[in-house]
Amino acid sequence: MSDHERGWHLREGTLCLRGDWTLGHHASLDAGLTGLRAKDIRALDGSELTRLDTAGAGLLWHRLGPSLLTLTQAATGLTDGQQALLLAVAGAMSGREPAPVCQARWSDGLARLGEYMHSGWRQGRLLLGFTGLTLSTGLGLLFCPRQWRMTALVAQMHQCGLNAVPIVALLTFLVGAVVAFLGATVLANFGATIYTVDLVAYSFMREFGVLLTAILLAGRTASAFTAQLGSMKVYQELDALRAQGLDPIALLVLPRLLALLLTLPLLTFIAIISGLFGGALVGLLSLDIAPARYLAIVQEVPLRHLLVGLGKAPLFAVLIALIGCLEGFKVSGSAQSVGEHTTSSVVQSIFVVILLDAIAALFLMEMGW
Template structure:
């Protein structure tokens, strides 16, 4: 509003009629107060000048059409009068228009762009949120671990419950079909270890200890960890995608409806198949890793395969082999557990399947490395 005093107007054809009686101002409205008339009405209201007096009455009985745009203009006028110290009253409002006035007033003061949060506070809040989610996920995974353990023991105690066809199928998919990629990567890791080890040990004239380096690192760590990571990315993600797709199609709910336990049908065969396949894949990876180291030692150090094997027999004990093999069933159980757990958490969308598959791979690899670190500390303490 301008700072000029409020001028009286008695032109109802314009939609505004202003009258003053002492300290009381009366604004009689008529015609249409809609979006189409918004610009015109705003100019009319702005031309009234500054509000003076003690009270203001807005008379709407002559208004023919009123929408949210017109209501907002009237509310803004009332707020400006109140800011000037006038007491505002409304007249001629039927129930429908009063409801419209209340709805517009409810959202009139809605903020525009929200204030930017403090970066440090937002960072701490985000960490706290992630920590709470991780804690809840760990609790659910622990509960699922109990269910799967009971299911495995129940099926082993009563073999008739075990689905051998499913077990053999998953054994083939997780074990036999993984031989090419596991063998290739294990062989290349052996080559890399031998080449890098020989390059570093040559500075001390101890190239012969490359055999020790390759044998111990492959049998204790690289063979099992590399194989477990490959299986987590290959088979763990497949478990999540398969079970997640069944969740989307409501096949898991159908199993429960007809009295079948999804743990026995879907989870136990996959867990047992992977617990059988991963130790075999680990042994296979150990052989190929040592073979890769032997080939590179022959090329780079002129250590013949017979000399390599002879040195390996004296440098590596059976304990190093057993350390790697002991980890395999534990890693397999963990990978299968996480894969099936995330699969059963899928909701009814393809996006959820992709998200849970990614989460399963990340969680499985994280847990494999964590368990490997714990195993390393444990075997170091007991002197193995």
């Protein structure tokens, strides 16, 4: 490779640059720099250099290292722009140190576990404090009917409840049909396909109805709460409300909390009915169980199982609403923060719902309820 092709030549300790040191010639320049050693260079000459960009300056840095900064300051033949570019690249790269290569140790895993536990504990404290603040604000407004936000409450009930009816009904209908089909497949080996009706009824009344509905609303409504409040914080609308003497908790959080508290039990009941209807359809088409017979078996299920499922709904509604609103208030003021906290609210809501449902199932089973 000639001096012109590789873009440089060395003359009595002076590195003479020539031609174009740009991104388009990066490959050939990089290959031509293999024989260049930083210790052999005492000066820099750019009189034959035609063009230079950050790609070419970066190549010089990787070959010459920190000495590029001093060489550029005493260089000859460089234009003011070329010298400024080399100084900027050398100055920026000089502050970088190679990332240390460290081996993973068991103590690193313990450290991360400790960080996760501390983060979970801090989030629990924030949620508890936010719950107390919301309850105290709600009790303060209880005897002040003029400050009730009925329009906001109805609007949130429409958004959280009525608009969610189709997806809740469709999903639970399909899950009910799947549970009935799987139950019939297994119970057919024992000649007890009639008990498929009991399987669907018990599972949806106690667990599936409220659990599926809560998970759907955790992904649909909690994320909406976080995104709405987070966007308001980004655009400083929350600060504007406080400047006008309005309480964001009373104005924004309480209507959402009450709307979810009222609509989640109703959606849970719709989910139970849809799941039972899906099981009835499978029973009619695959098991030859007449609708009248199916309904008669469902009516024999004790009412307490339905009450257990509906009783979990208000607790799940409160937690989903509070987590969604709290994450919205924690947004720091950028679009990236809105996305991060929206994801966090969905994950936290689903995790809390499943965790509390498992604890409640174990407790109720031990109590014989």
